[in-house]
Amino acid sequence: RMRAMGSAVSISAAEIAAGIGSTILAVQILTPADPIGKTWQLIRQFRKQEKALTCNSNVNGGIDEYNRLHSSDEADERNANYKSLVNSYYDLATLFYEWGWGQSFHFAYRHPHEDFGESIRRHEHYLASKLGLSPTASNLKVLDVGCGIGGPMRNICKFTGADVTGLTLNQYQVDRGNELCEADPQLGTEKCRSVQGDFMKMPFKDSSYDAAYAIEATCHAPDRVGVYSEIYRVLKPGSIFACYEWCMTDAYDPKNEDHQRIKKQIEEGDGLPDICHTSDCLNALEKAGFEVLDARDMADDDYGASKGGKPWMLPLMPSWNPFTQRFQFNWFGYRMTNAFIYMLELLWLAPKGTVKTQRMLQQGAFGLSDGGITKTFTPMYLMVGRVPMNKKKDVRSIAEEKKEE
16 A cells, blocks of 8 residues: 555555556547557557568567667668568567557647547548549559558558559558458458568669659668669659658757767657658658659648647657546656556567567657757658659669560
């Protein structure tokens, strides 16, 4: 029992547990959060996870190898092993993302009176509006570069009517994404689907897509010119590519120890070899051959903060309100979440290594939150580029044609 300030008031462990249980029940009944349903879904997915791993034979080995790759301050080994790094990360993180965030793994600021789900869909629809699709978009083929489990792909498919293919390196995400597509009565994999592949060497023919987009995905590439060049290759002349990039901003000082800490936490907690500056990404887009139509940091947009609008990093900022998922980022919620995951491990409901995975993700969240507050980092650097009508073939295409001859 705990005694309060020397008074006769005391609280037992059973009373604490009852209070936590009552809070969870209240959230379940009074809000759309559905913590019980989502947790049950997480536990069911845990049972499938180790069978579907591509990075290692088990979760514990996967997180240990992932942490080893991030043990160095230099990005050379991570860039050289980016496929292993990204596969390890998404093998481990996808379950937690879907559990805590939903099917769209990205950020968005919120306008006044806009809820989280609405802001996510608006952010996706805005990017889709930059693709210049015609009213007859049902005849057009669109590529989602780094599609995750396909939340944006399904929303954009419904919004535009286009045929959308999502590309992801991670096989678990491919399987989960297609499972969700098939479960959607409006779609199915006939209208949108996920395929496995490396966006540094895509399994598609030249000039085979009418448009392409990437939402906080190409930040995983070891070379921005390389990934943008591949996107350029598979797009038809005149087609548009639009993306949201993760970048360090002009406010970032590489000599500032706190800024270094923020950058390192984001890289470690989010499966990134390195994080580029906004100018590096824009230069890479131009070097790949695109005509730049638009480029700006959307984190600087007016989202109505004085009237109740919310910044993109708000969901990651600590709160003592138990009715929000932000509760896990205060010191007590952090420990309680880790204790819950540890209990799942002890009961064999979660594979060994899950606690270490959760801690890694939480550290990334702390870095992202601080990056947003200090404005040293943005997850929404918008870039829109068009393939010239006189598009030239790249070196890879010419080499492959010579091989066929």
